[in-house]
Amino acid sequence: MAMATAKLSSPTTSLLAGGRSRRSAPARRATVIRAAAGSYADELVSTAKSVASPGRGILAIDESNATCGKRLSSIGLDNTEANRQAYRQLLLTTAGLGEYISGAILFEETLYQSTTDGKKFVDCLKDQNIMPGIKVDKGLVPLPGSNNESWCQGLDGLASRRTVVSIPCGPSALAVKEAAWGLARYAAIAQDNGLVPIVEPEILLDGDHAIERTLEVAEKVWSEVFFYLAQNNVLFEGILLKPSMVTPGAEHKEKASPEAIAKYTLTMLRRRVPPAVPGIMFLSGGQSEVEATLNLNAMNQSPNPWHVSFSYARALQNSVLKTWQGRPENVDAAQKALLARAKANSLAQLGRYTGEGESDEAKKGMFQKGYTY
Numbered sequence: 001m002a003m004a005t006a007k008l009s010s011p012t013t014s015l016l017a018g019g020r021s022r023r024s025a026p027a028r029r030a031t032v033i034r035a036a037a038g039s040y041a042d043e044l045v046s047t048a049k050s051v052a053s054p055g056r057g058i059l060a061i062d063e064s065n066a067t068c069g070k071r072l073s074s075i076g077l078d079n080t081e082a083n084r085q086a087y088r089q090l091l092l093t094t095a096g097l098g099e100y101i102s103g104a105i106l107f108e109e110t111l112y113q114s115t116t117d118g119k120k121f122v123d124c125l126k127d128q129n130i131m132p133g134i135k136v137d138k139g140l141v142p143l144p145g146s147n148n149e150s151w152c153q154g155l156d157g158l159a160s161r162r163t164v165v166s167i168p169c170g171p172s173a174l175a176v177k178e179a180a181w182g183l184a185r186y187a188a189i190a191q192d193n194g195l196v197p198i199v200e201p202e203i204l205l206d207g208d209h210a211i212e213r214t215l216e217v218a219e220k221v222w223s224e225v226f227f228y229l230a231q232n233n234v235l236f237e238g239i240l241l242k243p244s245m246v247t248p249g250a251e252h253k254e255k256a257s258p259e260a261i262a263k264y265t266l267t268m269l270r271r272r273v274p275p276a277v278p279g280i281m282f283l284s285g286g287q288s289e290v291e292a293t294l295n296l297n298a299m300n301q302s303p304n305p306w307h308v309s310f311s312y313a314r315a316l317q318n319s320v321l322k323t324w325q326g327r328p329e330n331v332d333a334a335q336k337a338l339l340a341r342a343k344a345n346s347l348a349q350l351g352r353y354t355g356e357g358e359s360d361e362a363k364k365g366m367f368q369k370g371y372t373y
Helices: 026-031 037-051 065-073 081-092 121-127 173-192 211-231 258-272 289-299 314-324 328-349
Strands: 002-007 014-017 057-061 101-106 131-135 140-142 150-152 195-200 279-282 307-312
Touching (some): 037 101, 037 131, 037 195, 057 081, 065 081, 081 121, 081 328, 121 131, 173 195, 173 211, 211 258, 258 289, 279 289, 289 328, 307 328, 314 328
Parallel strands (some): 002 195, 057 101, 057 307, 101 131
Antiparallel strands (some): 002 014, 014 131, 140 150
8 A cells, every 4th residue: 555745836746655565656657447445444544654654764765857957956966866866875874864754755766766785775765664656647747827937747647736935926716726726636646546646735935925825824724634634535544745844935025933933833723623633744945954843843743643744855955965975975964964964853752853863054044936846
């Protein structure tokens, strides 16, 4: 059985596989036959709970080859399959990673790759009780009739559809509805094929708006998402959510404290997300490594009806890349850097992170205006 993720605004979508073997699921996307999700209900619930386990979260490494190339170029490496394989091998063979990571979202190339000594990356993950997943969307295209917004292709091929919701652009009612409906159809198709959908509505950080405006938009978006999830008979106990945190716009004159971000984010979740949903796996959305961890920690200072955790890409990998620099002799140090970040976020999920001893590099913001995946 498996798991899946869908976003409302940024371009990655994935399927995490666990329980009953489903290695052929991504290849079957083009010939989906609707069936009752109930036939997989127990497995859907079991897989979702496994990923939403105490002190663990998701490592998102589902960047497209082009985006992975940008990461590699930042340390002076060419965007070749060999270099992409070397980097992903570094990540996925880190000993002890399963203590802090419960799922890994992969790009299709990675799903079928092996280590240099011939071991499948998927098997590396399974050996550490980490559920492997697959990005299934086909990229963003302009959404006609919207405020310069986009939608994510691929629903016709068992993918999730995500519409980029930009606060400075509106967001338009059309974009919100298109996103919510597409996410719900994606989730229903995924569950009908034994996949746990990770529904991912992301509100972009772009803009100079206050945190109150982000809350307003997030509530609007999530109300539509859950309306259409219910209309499509999606089993809430068998999904995970991957939202962005409720923060001020990245260009707002005042930064919000972790306590304020936690307050507004949890307010939004309590108003819009049923307690039947097992896990909320936040994306970092361009925050610094330390910011993303501090904000997660603040949200876990009191009990929540859901497992509140992380599904980070850049906020888990930035220090790793800077440490590795593409040099074989730096692999051990880079893997230690990955474990340090994973452990920090594990502590944050448990509400025990202090932020002591963090490097200046980990405190650097990673927001990029108009970022595309």
